[in-house]
Amino acid sequence: MxxxxxxxxxxxxxxxxxxxxxxxxxxxxxxxxxxxxxxxxxxxxxxxxxxxxxxxxxxxxxxxxxxxxxxxxxxxxxxxxxxxxxxxxxxxxxxxxxxxxxxxxxxxxxxxxxxxxxxxxxxxxxxxxxxxxxxxxxxxxxxxxxxxxxxxxxxxxxxxxxxxxxxxPSTRGFYTADVTGIETRRRRIVENLPGGSMVLAMDLENGVTRVVVHERGMAPRDRDSLTYTELADAWQRLTGESIHHGRCRWLSCFTDASxxxxxxxxxxxxxxxxxxxxxxxxxxxxxxxxxxxxxxxxxxxxxxxxxxxxxxxxxxxxxxxxxxxxxxxxxxxxxxxxxxxxxxxxxxxxxxxxxxxxxxxxxxxxxxxxGLGIRYDMGSGDHPLLGKRIPPDLRLTLTDGTRPRIADLLHTARGLHITTDETAPPHPWTDRIDTITATEPPAPGLDAALIRPDGYIAWTHPGTDHDLTHALTHWFGTARSVAAAHQA
Ligand SMILES: Cc1cc2nc3c(=O)[nH]c(=O)nc-3n(C[C@H](O)[C@H](O)[C@H](O)COP(=O)(O)OP(=O)(O)OC[C@H]3O[C@@H](n4cnc5c(N)ncnc54)[C@H](O)[C@@H]3O)c2cc1C
Structure with missing residues (x-):
């Protein structure tokens, strides 16, 4: 196979x-x-x-x-x-x-x-x-x-x-369970308990509550030997509330290993x-x-x-x-x-x-x-969006009056070349990149852009120190027609 x-x-x-x-x-x-x-x-x-x-x-x-x-x-x-x-x-x-x-x-x-x-x-x-x-x-x-x-x-x-x-390596243990039938109040991670312990309670769906407990000094545990009673005991020590009567649908533990x-x-x-x-x-x-x-x-x-x-x-x-x-x-x-x-x-x-x-x-x-702060190295340039992800809610205005969201133009996981220059000559990477001509820049100072299939901006005009052909070749390889001409 x-x-x-x-x-x-x-x-x-x-x-x-x-x-x-x-x-x-x-x-x-x-x-x-x-x-x-x-x-x-x-x-x-x-x-x-x-x-x-x-x-x-x-x-x-x-x-x-x-x-x-x-x-x-x-x-x-x-x-x-x-x-x-x-x-x-x-x-x-x-x-x-x-x-x-x-x-x-x-x-x-x-x-x-x-x-x-x-x-x-x-x-x-x-x-x-x-x-x-x-x-x-x-x-x-x-x-x-x-x-x-x-x-x-x-x-x-x-x-x-x-x-x-x-x-x-792991030094601390945490117990977690998904439980039904308990009425404990929601507890967010930002709530502090004295002494470096924590409890967390959040709603999942259908009446299920996710609880997490760490009591200071709690060591990493083998999941198979952990019981819900141990978790509920720790919960009670830290909150004063009993959740022992809850029906445990899933019990697990994790550690702080990284x-x-x-x-x-x-x-x-x-x-x-x-x-x-x-x-x-x-x-x-x-x-x-x-x-x-x-x-x-x-x-x-x-x-x-x-x-x-x-x-x-x-x-x-x-x-x-x-x-x-x-x-x-x-x-x-x-x-x-x-x-x-x-x-x-x-x-x-x-x-x-x-x-x-x-x-x-x-x-x-x-x-x-x-994750919005991620900026990949796309070569030098000073456009604030170069190397960052294209905001998915930006809209392009097309000559037929439609205004598609950028996110909707990336569904096929192909490259995307956005231009506002109607006279720009077509490039020969059409087998891997879609070109869209917009009537106005999708963002201030963004007359043209090359977007990778993962949504990151590989080239902008203005604001990138190399030209579009360089960016296209760098990220999308040699165009088919160029490759064919070399072979001929
Ligand atoms: C308590 C807890 C809460 C979390 N909360 C969040 C959260 O809110 N948000 C978040 O982003 N992340 C959270 N995470 C982390 C998240 O669960 C994991 O990062 C995520 O599951 C990783 O996905 P994965 O596909 O890489 O691995 P996994 O989800 O572990 O999937 C790996 C798959 O590979 C299979 N497999 C393993 N070995 C083999 C093999 N040899 N052959 C074939 N199949 C195999 C396994 O059966 C499994 O299905 C949490 C983790 C924990 C423990």
């Missing part, structure tokens, strides 16, 4: 990666060891940039009405009202719903998701990867051009590839999502950053398989995404210390609280937390 790409893991990141590859015209299969989609949810929220990533593929509306949440770092609240852009995250969407939505999209795109199949080994050959899969029919092999490991924090593929996973893979790519193997970075869920960002890994990798790997990726394009995946994984690990560690160190941290909390009343400081933090 030969395929362009094998994706390991049908969590949110594996499904997103596979769909992005499929949009790029690539043959992809997903292997997932679980026989059926999980009903429990670790995550219940995602960041603004991840909401935008879903939006730019037409997926956000599939999640129904979503709620906005404010932003904080380890309990230090950032007033988002001071910004023009919406940095709020999306909450109240249980992870299983996000996964179900992505699995539905995968089915529409014709991506096979082979459940009950565990990847147990692989070997790389000069022109591909042979993957060993244990499934209901026994052991088999699957040959592919590339392997993408989206198999979670304990990634088998990462270990088999020998990629280092350095970071800080690790980032030494490489996101080794040869024909790529890592994405938790396989590449794990961190305590203090900032509720693992899924969000993983989905953005997928959107960054998908079009680049598709370009390589379709034969037009310029030199070095695949390596920009690690160059662009690993710093984000490291930043997440650092910020999550900072959030944990801020939130869980006792009164001795109060002066630091106060200083930070003061700093975030200044728009620049607050903007820097909000940009990291929402």
């Amino acid at each position: 030969a395929t362009d790409v094998v994706v390991v893991g049908a969590g949110p990141v594996g499904l997103m990666t596979a769909c992005e590859l499929r949009l790029g015209g690539v043959d992809v299969v997903v292997y997932e060891k679980l026989p059926a989609p999980p009903r429990e949810s670790r995550g219940a929220s995602f960041t603004r940039r991840t909401a935008e990533c879903f939006d730019q593929r037409g997926l956000l509306a599939r999640l129904g009405d979503v709620e906005s949440a404010d932003s904080h770092l380890g309990g230090v609240r950032i007033d988002l009202g001071m910004f023009d852009e919406d940095h709020s995250s999306v909450r109240g969407v249980s992870q299983y719903r996000t996964e179900r939505m992505l699995e539905g999209w995968a089915a529409e795109l014709g991506v096979p998701v082979r459940r009950g199949h565990e990847v147990t080994g692989f070997r790389e050959t000069p022109d591909g990867v042979t993957v060993t899969v244990d499934g209901p029919e026994g052991r088999g092999e699957h040959t592919a051009g590339y392997l993408v490991a989206c198999d979670g924090g304990r990634s088998t593929v990462r270990k088999l590839a020998g990629v280092a996973f350095p970071g800080t 690790r980032v893979a030494g490489e996101y790519r080794r040869g024909r193997v790529f890592l994405a999502g938790d396989a590449a970075h794990v961190q305590p869920p203090a900032m509720a960002q693992g899924l969000s950053v993983g989905v953005q890994d997928a959107v960054n990798l998908g079009w680049k790997l598709a370009a390589a398989i379709n034969g037009w990726a310029p030199d070095g394009l695949l390596d920009t995946y690690q160059a662009e995404r690993r710093p984000i994984g490291r930043q997440l690990a650092r910020n999550a560690a900072a959030a944990i210390e801020l939130r869980l160190t006792g009164e001795e941290m109060d002066p630091v909390r106060e200083v930070l609280g003061e700093l975030v009343t200044y728009k620049d400081a607050a903007g820097h933090l909000a940009g990291m937390l929402s």
Whole structure:
């Protein structure tokens, strides 16, 4: 069996990666060891940039009405009202719903998701990867051009590839449960308890309450030996309330360990999502950053398989995404210390609280937390949007009077060239880039722009120090007609 790409893991990141590859015209299969989609949810929220990533593929509306949440770092609240852009995250969407939505999209795109199949080994050959899969029919092999490991924090593929996973080991344990039949009041993470302990209670759906407890000194635990009574006992010690009578639908624990893979790519193997970075869920960002890994990798790997990726394009995946994984690990560690160190941290909390009343400081933090602050290296230039994501709500005014949103023009995951110059000559990259002529700039000082399939602005006019052809060649390779002329 030969395929362009094998994706390991049908969590949110594996499904997103596979769909992005499929949009790029690539043959992809997903292997997932679980026989059926999980009903429990670790995550219940995602960041603004991840909401935008879903939006730019037409997926956000599939999640129904979503709620906005404010932003904080380890309990230090950032007033988002001071910004023009919406940095709020999306909450109240249980992870299983996000996964179900992505699995539905995968089915529409014709991506096979082979459940009950565990990847147990692989070997790389000069022109591909042979993957060993244990499934209901026994052991088999699957040959592919590339392997993408989206198999979670304990990634088998990462270990088999020998990629280092350095970071800080776990020192604290947290218990969490989804419970029905309790009437405890909502408790947000910004509420402080004396002594470096924390409790959190939030509404999920259908009367389910998510509770999280950490009591100062609570050590990391083995999930299998944890009981709901232990969690309820700790809850009672910290709040004075009993939730022992609640019906526990899901019980788990997590730690404050934080690790980032030494490489996101080794040869024909790529890592994405938790396989590449794990961190305590203090900032509720693992899924969000993983989905953005997928959107960054998908079009680049598709370009390589379709034969037009310029030199070095695949390596920009690690160059662009690993710093984000490291930043997440650092910020999550900072959030944990801020939130869980006792009164001795109060002066630091106060200083930070003061700093975030200044728009620049607050903007820097909000940009990291929402993902809207990401700026990739697109070469030199002084346009404020160069290297940043195109705001999805910007509208183009077209000659026929219609005003499409930019997000709606990115559904196909192709490049997008926006120009306001009706006399501009057509470029020969039409097989991978759509060109739209607008009657007025979509944003002040933005007469033209080149948008990558992941929504990031690779070139602007004015404001970039090189010309459009350079940017097109740098990100989208040699145009077909040019390549054909060279061959003739
Ligand atoms: C309590 C808690 C709350 C969280 N809250 C949030 C939140 O609100 N927002 C947020 O953004 N993030 C949150 N996170 C983090 C988020 O849950 C993870 O970052 C996210 O699930 C990572 O997705 P993934 O697809 O990379 O990995 P996973 O979701 O772990 O999926 C990996 C998949 O690979 C499969 N697999 C593993 N090994 C193999 C194999 N060898 N062969 C085949 N299949 C395999 C697994 O069965 C699994 O389905 C939270 C985490 C925790 C613990």
